[in-house]
Amino acid sequence: MIKSLLNKIFGTYSDKQVKKLESILEQINSLEETIKLLSDEELKLKRSEFMKRHSQGESLESLMPEAFAVAREASFRTLGMRHFDVQIIGGAVLFGGNIAEMSTGEGKTLVAVLPVYLQSIAGTHVHVVTVNDYLAKRDAEWMGPAYEALGLKVGFIQSGMEHEERKAGYACDVVYITNNEIGFDYLRDNMAISPEHQVQGKLEYAIIDEVDSVLIDEARTPLIISGPSGKSSDKYYKCDKVIPSTKLKIFDNYEEEQQYKIKKFNTTQDIDEGNLLDALDEDKFHGKIVRKDRSISLTASGQQHLERALGIELYTEDNEFKNFETGEWQHHINQAIRAHYFFTKDVDYVVKDGQVIIVDEFTGRLMPGRRWSDGLHQAVEAKEGLKIKRENQTLATITFQNFFKLYEKLAGMTGTAMTEQGEFHKIYNLPVVEIPTNRPLARKQDPDAVYLSQKAKYDAVVETVKELNEKGVPVLVGTRSIEVSEDLSKLLKRRGVKHNILNAKHHLREAEIVSQAGRAKAVTISTNMAGRGTDIVLGGNPEYLTREDMERKGYDHKLIIKAASKSPAETDEEKEAKKEYERLLEKYKKITDEEHNKVIEAGGLHVLGTERHESRRVDNQLRGRCGRQGDPGYSKFFVALDDELMRLFGGDRIIGMMDKLGGMEEDEKIEHTLISRAISNSQKRVEGMNFDIRKQLLEYDDVMDMQRKTIYHHRNRILRGENVEEEILGFIEDYTEILLDEFIPPKTHPEEWPTSKISDEILNSLGFRIQIKNEDFQLSGYEGLRSHIEDNLKEKLESRKKSLGEKEFEHIARMILLQIIDTRWKDHLYELDQLKEGVSFRAYGQKDPLVEYKRESYHAFAEMMDNLKKEVTVYLFRASGNIINARLTGYREERATREVPTLPIGPGLGRERASTPGKTTVQQRIVDNKTGKNQPCPCGSGKKYRHCCG
Numbered sequence: 001m002i003k004s005l006l007n008k009i010f011g012t013y014s015d016k017q018v019k020k021l022e023s024i025l026e027q028i029n030s031l032e033e034t035i036k037l038l039s040d041e042e043l044k045l046k047r048s049e050f051m052k053r054h055s056q057g058e059s060l061e062s063l064m065p066e067a068f069a070v071a072r073e074a075s076f077r078t079l080g081m082r083h084f085d086v087q088i089i090g091g092a093v094l095f096g097g098n099i100a101e102m103s104t105g106e107g108k109t110l111v112a113v114l115p116v117y118l119q120s121i122a123g124t125h126v127h128v129v130t131v132n133d134y135l136a137k138r139d140a141e142w143m144g145p146a147y148e149a150l151g152l153k154v155g156f157i158q159s160g161m162e163h164e165e166r167k168a169g170y171a172c173d174v175v176y177i178t179n180n181e182i183g184f185d186y187l188r189d190n191m192a193i194s195p196e197h198q199v200q201g202k203l204e205y206a207i208i209d210e211v212d213s214v215l216i217d218e219a220r221t222p223l224i225i226s227g228p229s230g231k232s233s234d235k236y237y238k239c240d241k242v243i244p245s246t247k248l249k250i251f252d253n254y255e256e257e258q259q260y261k262i263k264k265f266n267t268t269q270d271i272d273e274g275n276l277l278d279a280l281d282e283d284k285f286h287g288k289i290v291r292k293d294r295s296i297s298l299t300a301s302g303q304q305h306l307e308r309a310l311g312i313e314l315y316t317e318d319n320e321f322k323n324f325e326t327g328e329w330q331h332h333i334n335q336a337i338r339a340h341y342f343f344t345k346d347v348d349y350v351v352k353d354g355q356v357i358i359v360d361e362f363t364g365r366l367m368p369g370r371r372w373s374d375g376l377h378q379a380v381e382a383k384e385g386l387k388i389k390r391e392n393q394t395l396a397t398i399t400f401q402n403f404f405k406l407y408e409k410l411a412g413m414t415g416t417a418m419t420e421q422g423e424f425h426k427i428y429n430l431p432v433v434e435i436p437t438n439r440p441l442a443r444k445q446d447p448d449a450v451y452l453s454q455k456a457k458y459d460a461v462v463e464t465v466k467e468l469n470e471k472g473v474p475v476l477v478g479t480r481s482i483e484v485s486e487d488l489s490k491l492l493k494r495r496g497v498k499h500n501i502l503n504a505k506h507h508l509r510e511a512e513i514v515s516q517a518g519r520a521k522a523v524t525i526s527t528n529m530a531g532r533g534t535d536i537v538l539g540g541n542p543e544y545l546t547r548e549d550m551e552r553k554g555y556d557h558k559l560i561i562k563a564a565s566k567s568p569a570e571t572d573e574e575k576e577a578k579k580e581y582e583r584l585l586e587k588y589k590k591i592t593d594e595e596h597n598k599v600i601e602a603g604g605l606h607v608l609g610t611e612r613h614e615s616r617r618v619d620n621q622l623r624g625r626c627g628r629q630g631d632p633g634y635s636k637f638f639v640a641l642d643d644e645l646m647r648l649f650g651g652d653r654i655i656g657m658m659d660k661l662g663g664m665e666e667d668e669k670i671e672h673t674l675i676s677r678a679i680s681n682s683q684k685r686v687e688g689m690n691f692d693i694r695k696q697l698l699e700y701d702d703v704m705d706m707q708r709k710t711i712y713h714h715r716n717r718i719l720r721g722e723n724v725e726e727e728i729l730g731f732i733e734d735y736t737e738i739l740l741d742e743f744i745p746p747k748t749h750p751e752e753w754p755t756s757k758i759s760d761e762i763l764n765s766l767g768f769r770i771q772i773k774n775e776d777f778q779l780s781g782y783e784g785l786r787s788h789i790e791d792n793l794k795e796k797l798e799s800r801k802k803s804l805g806e807k808e809f810e811h812i813a814r815m816i817l818l819q820i821i822d823t824r825w826k827d828h829l830y831e832l833d834q835l836k837e838g839v840s841f842r843a844y845g846q847k848d849p850l851v852e853y854k855r856e857s858y859h860a861f862a863e864m865m866d867n868l869k870k871e872v873t874v875y876l877f878r879a880s881g882n883i884i885n886a887r888l889t890g891y892r893e894e895r896a897t898r899e900v901p902t903l904p905i906g907p908g909l910g911r912e913r914a915s916t917p918g919k920t921t922v923q924q925r926i927v928d929n930k931t932g933k934n935q936p937c938p939c940g941s942g943k944k945y946r947h948c949c950g
Helices: 002-010 013-030 032-036 040-055 060-079 085-095 113-120 133-149 163-171 179-189 211-220 234-242 254-265 273-282 300-310 324-341 376-383 400-404 418-428 454-470 482-494 504-515 542-552 557-564 572-601 616-623 644-660 673-719 724-743 755-766 781-804 806-845 849-878 881-896
Strands: 099-101 126-130 154-156 174-178 205-209 223-228 248-251 287-290 295-298 349-352 355-359 392-398 409-414 432-434 442-445 449-451 475-478 500-502 523-526 605-609 632-640 900-903
Touching: 013 032, 013 060, 013 085, 013 432, 032 060, 040 060, 040 133, 060 085, 060 113, 060 133, 085 099, 085 113, 085 409, 113 126, 113 133, 113 205, 126 133, 126 179, 133 154, 133 174, 154 163, 163 174, 174 179, 179 223, 179 392, 179 400, 205 211, 211 400, 211 409, 211 418, 211 673, 234 300, 234 324, 234 376, 248 254, 248 324, 254 273, 254 287, 273 287, 273 295, 273 300, 295 300, 295 324, 324 376, 355 376, 392 400, 392 673, 392 806, 400 418, 400 673, 418 432, 418 616, 418 673, 449 454, 454 475, 454 482, 454 605, 454 632, 482 500, 482 523, 500 504, 504 523, 504 542, 542 557, 542 572, 557 572, 605 616, 616 632, 616 673, 644 673, 673 724, 673 806, 673 849, 724 755, 724 781, 724 806, 724 849, 755 781, 755 849, 781 806, 781 849, 806 849
Parallel strands: 099 409, 099 432, 126 174, 126 205, 154 174, 205 409, 248 287, 442 632, 449 632, 475 523, 475 605, 500 523, 605 632
Antiparallel strands: 223 392, 223 900, 287 295, 349 355
16 A cells, blocks of 8 residues: 555556656667668677677666667668567667566567567677467567668577577577577586587577466476486386275365364364374275365375285384385376376366477476476376386476576566566566556456356456457457366357367467457457467557468468568569569458458457466466457456355355355356456465475575586586696595595594505505505605505506597596486486475475475585586596496497476475475575685585585
8 A cells, every 4th residue: 555655646566667768769760860871781790899898898788779770770771570669668668677567469579570680789698488389489580670771680499409400599699599499508518428519509598478377377386307216107007096996075164264264173272193093094085185275185094995905015013114115106106196186187287299299387388308207297197007118317407597697687577567566576576667658558347257156257258259259340359278178168159159179189279360360350269378468459460461371372481471571573583473472462461451341340359268267377378369459448356256266265265255246156257357356366375385485495506506517617628628637636636535535533643543444445446556654644644544545546547538538538537527426417307306305395394394404405415516526537537438438338328318397296396395494594605716625515515615516
C-alpha cells in the first residue's frame, strides 16, 4: 500500500530509467536524416569506423546514439521495419544489462538488433538465446538481412547439428540458439578430449528472449549429461506390477490430511506421522500420498504387503533395512508410485513410437531425447509397458542459474517479468525495466467465471466459443495440458465448430496455425505453446500466406527469404522470385486487410483460459496474445473448484467466499473481483513455493559450482596444453605432501619417522625405491625430507620422459590427466547425487541438510582431489606404453558414446517440492590463483590449498 503510494508520487524504478534514456533517444532521432543519406556500402562500413574509434578509447555508451541510428536505418532498408521510439529505449535497456519487459506485439525480436550491433563494435560474440529451435532459426533468418547490411555475420544452432556446424555457428558475430543447446554445449566442451572438439568459445554477452521462461520456469530443472549406469531393469517391472494392488490413501493437500486426523482422533491437536500411519493401517490402507508436495509414506502393513508381493525381505523387526539392497528396492518402489500417481499420460508425457517423451509443463512442447533421471523415466516406461532403457549416471551437470552467471554481461526481454522482479534481482542481479507500449492498450479483461465442477466449466467454454464463432470473432482457447485440449476439441466437434488444435502432438503446424489464428471465425485450441515468440495478427498474416504459397509452387526456402527482404535482387532468379513475392503479397494483403477491419469491428481476438496456471506470468502470457499494438481484444478465465490449482491451494477459502456471495448451483457461475483476487493469492502461494524450490536448487548447486569451476579450470589448461609439465610437477609435489601427511604425525622428531614404511609405500605405488635415512634429516627436518623425495621423483620422471620421447610423453601425460580427471569427477558426481538423496533425512536429527551437504561435499571433493593426484602420479611412473594405450583407447570409446541429456526429478528438483528446504545461504567461492599453496583453501574444506583445489 505505502509502496504503491510512493510510486504514484515519485514514479517507479522503470519510469526513472525510461526518463533517463529520453535524451539519448532525442540524439538518435536527430541523426536519422543524416544516416539516411548514406549508401548501403557506407552504412556497412560504419562498423569499421566505430571499431576504430572504440579502440582509440571512445566508449560504447558514447557511440550508442550513432550506432543505434545506423542499426535502425539498416533494419528499415532490409526488413521494411523502422524501430519505434519505445523499441530504441528497449534496446538501450538491454545494452545496460537489464531485463526489458515489453508487451506482446511490441517487436522484441527487432529490438535485439540494436544492442547486438553496438556490443559487436567491441569485438564481442553475442548469443541470442530463445526457447525453441523454431524461433532460433526463424529469428536468425528474419533478422539476417539487417545484420548483413551492418557488416555482421549471423548464425543459428539447432538440436541435432553436427560438430562443424556448431563450431561455425559460434564463430559468427551473433548466434541464435536455445537455452538447452547452449547449456549442453558448455558441458560437452568441458568433456572434450582435444581443443578441436570444443565449439563454444568465451561466454561474453547473452540476450535471453522470453527470459522469465528460461531463468524462472526452467531454473527448477538443471542440465545433466548422463551415460548408462549398467544397472538391471528387472526391478522396475517387478515394482510396477505391485502398485495396482497397493491401496494408498490420497490427500490432495495437508488441509485434507488434517480433516482425516480430526475425524480419526477427535482432536485438533497435531498428530505425529507414526500415529497417522497406524490409523491408516486400521483403515486397511498400505500408505498415503499428498499430491500437493508429492510426498509418499508407507504403513507397516504396506511394507509387509510389498515384501509378500515382491517375494523379498526388506526390513528387520525393528523396521531397519534388512540388507544393502533394501534401500535400492525402496527407491524403485517410490519411483513406481510416483510414476502411477504423479505423472499422467498426455499431461506430463506422451507415448510415441514406443518411447516416453516428456512434455514441458510451461510451454506444452515435446522434449524428445530428454529423460527424467534417478530411475523415474524407467518407472514410467514400466508403467506404460514399454521396453526400459538403461538407467543413467550423471557425467556433467549445471543449473541454468549458475550457467548464465558465467557470462560477462547478461540481459533479457519478455512480456511478463514484473511479477518476478525480486527474484531476477536477487539471483541474477538483473533489474527489470517496464517499457511503455507504442500505442495505448485496448484489451478488455473480465473477472474469472467460477463453476462448481470441470464439466460445467467446459460446457460454458464450448457455449461461449460457439456464440463468438457465429459472430465472426476469432477465438484462442488456452489449456494447461494436451489431454484437456483434445477433450475440448471433441466437444467443439460435436457442436459443429470448425477449429484448429495446437499442442505438442501437432507442433509441426505451429507457425501455420498461429499465423492465421487472428482471421475471422478462426477458433484455435492451444496449450501454452501459443504463448511464446509468435504474434497473432488480426485478419491473418499476409507475409506467411505469401511464403506458404511460394513454397507450394516449389521455390527454395532461402530464395523466398531473399525475395521477402528489402535488399535488391542480385541475380535473375532472385529478381523473378521477388516479383512473384510482391504480386502474391499484394493479393493476400487485400484479403487480410478486409478481414482485419471485420475482426476489429467484432471486438478483436478473444482469449479464453480454461484453467488458471500455477504462475500468474503464464496467464498473463495467454492474455497478451490479444490487444497487440493498440488492437482491441478480450480475455477471460474459466475456473472450476475441482481444478488442480483450486484443489491444492485455494478451494476451501474460495468455497467459503462463494457461500458468502450467495451460493450456487452445479451449472451456475459466479464472477466477482474478490474471487479473482483470491485465485491470484493462491497463485502467489504457489509462486512462493516454487521460488523456494529454485532457491534450494541453487544453494545446493552453488556448493558444486566451486568444485566444477576448479575441475574445469584444471581440465581446460591441460586440454590446451598450457604448462602440462608444470601441472605434473605440481601433482608430484602434492603426492609427496599427501604421502608424508599420511605417515608422519605432526610435531614428531626425525628419529621417530617410519622412513622404511615411506620407502616401501613409494616402491609399492610407483615401482622403485627411494633410500631414506632418519639421520640425514636431523637438521633439515620435514622440509628436507620433502625436498629429498620430490627431487628423486622429478629425476625419475625426467628419465621416463627421455625414454618415451618428449612430445610423446607430453601427449600421453595430457591424455592420462584428462582421463583420470573425468573418471574421478564422474564418480564424485555420483557420490554427490547419493549424498543429496540421503541428506534430507538428517533434518529429523535437528541438523540443517544444506549445512551437512556443504560439509560432506567439501570433504568428498578434497578426498577426490587427493586420490586424483595419487592416481596420476602412479600412472605416470608405473604404466607401460601398452597399458597406457589400452586405457586411452577405452577412454576415447567411452567419450564417443552419445551422452543423454536428462531432467532430474527428486526431492527439491523438477516439479517436486523439496522435502526439507535449506535455510543456510551459501557464499560462492572461486579459487584464485593468488592463493598460496600452504594457505587454507578458499573452498572452505579446512585443508591446505595444495591438498584441496590447488
